[in-house]
Amino acid sequence: MSNLLPSAAPHDLASELLLGMRLVGVQYRRIEVSAPFGLAFGEEPGRAQFHFVARGPVFLRSPDGTVHRLDTSAAVLLPRGGAHHLLSDPEPKHACKDVTTLSATDLCPTVRGCADIGVCHGDSTLVFSGCMEFDLGGMQSLVAAMPEAMLVGTLLERNPELCAMLDAMERESLSPRAGSAGILARLADVVSAFIVRGWVECGCGDATGWVEALRDPRLGKVLVALHREPGRHWTVAELAAQMDSSRSVFAERFLAVTGMTPLRYLTELRMRLAAQWLTRDREPIESVAYKLGYGSLAAFSRAFKRVVGRPPGALRGHAPGETRNAKESTA
Structure with a gap:
């Protein structure tokens, strides 16, 4: 196994987070509509x-x-989606029969790609919209701690380079050319990463629990180690050494912050990664078991079924995200 860096501050954990971030199964739409309108997302x-x-x-x-x-x-970015609206006017007076309303069925059909939706009769609003699986890899549990809506807002002040990306998105949206859908998708990936990083750098808002590790340099070192080498045969003593503390102090602190024991956290991290590699990357089960440190396919299969609730072979043909309601288990 490769050696860890001499130190791992919270920004290293944020880097691990962003390295694992992907927008999967993206369905993009270029929406042009005139007021009054209401765009309903279910x-x-x-x-x-x-x-x-x-x-x-x-x-x-x-x-x-x-x-x-x-x-x-x-x-x-709305990391958990949820029912929301884009409106020409925030006042209820426009919630009447003359408002053009488009449902999530119109905006996020089952096909992938990018298509135009236009309902125009004069000056129009133009929105580039994407519906996707928001995949943070082994740190997927962090999504629950994020705010409902994450706006660029003051990010522009701290990251002026975002202006060029937003300008590029505006140009691609206003004057679609060959390959515009792919370019817009990649720009959306980068802007989303900036939004998530900005949230982490600002202390993760009012979020508590797991994200306290992002504010704790010593515990952050442990999580970076686990996420960098999930297949290593970690012991509590080795993890405590990463935090430079006794086993009892480390175990108590880890449980208080994450809500689970270190070895249970490692097992669930492994199974989240396994589910993603099996469904998204279509890796062979034997390869996944080996990468995650299991000495036999049988041992891996038992652990996977205990956490996810079904054997790894059952995931073949399923889309990423279908295993998110995993059973809780101990390591």
Whole structure:
């Protein structure tokens, strides 16, 4: 196994987070619509939503009812999706029969790719919208701690390079050319990564629990080690040494922050990675078992079924994200 870096601060953990981040199964739409309108996005379990406003303004009513104004070049990521609306006017007076309403069925059909949806009769609003599986790899549990809506907002002040990316998105949205869908998808990946990193750098808002590790350099070193080498045969003593503490102090701190024992965390991390490698990357079961440190396919299969609730072979042909309701288990 490779050696760890001499030190691993919280920003190293954030780097691990972003390295594992992917937007999977993305369904993009270029939406041009004239006021008054309401764009309704329904519940899509396990699906995130990304919006970029190429020509605004537009108002986002988030799942909890909070309204955010999105001007031209604004971007927002809803990591857990949820029922929300994009509106020409935030006031209820426009919730009437003359409002053009498009449902999630129109905006996120089952086919992948990028298509145009246009309902225009004068000056129009242009939105680039993506519906996708928001995959953070081994750190998927962090999604639950994120706010409902993550806006670019003050990110532009700390990351002026984002302006060039948003400008590029605006140009691609306003003047579609060959390959625009792919370019917009990749730009959305990068902007989403900036949004997530900005949230981490700002202390993860009011989030508690697991994300306390991002604020704790010593515990962060342990999580970085686990995520970098999930197949290593870790012992509690080795992990305590990463934190430079006794086993009892380390185990108590780890349990208090993550809500589980270190070895249980390692097992669940391995099974999350296994599920993704089997479904998303289509890796052979034997290869996954070996990479995660299991000496036999039988041992891996038993651990996988105990955590996920079914054998690894049952995941073949299933889309990423179908294993998220895993059973809780001990390591």
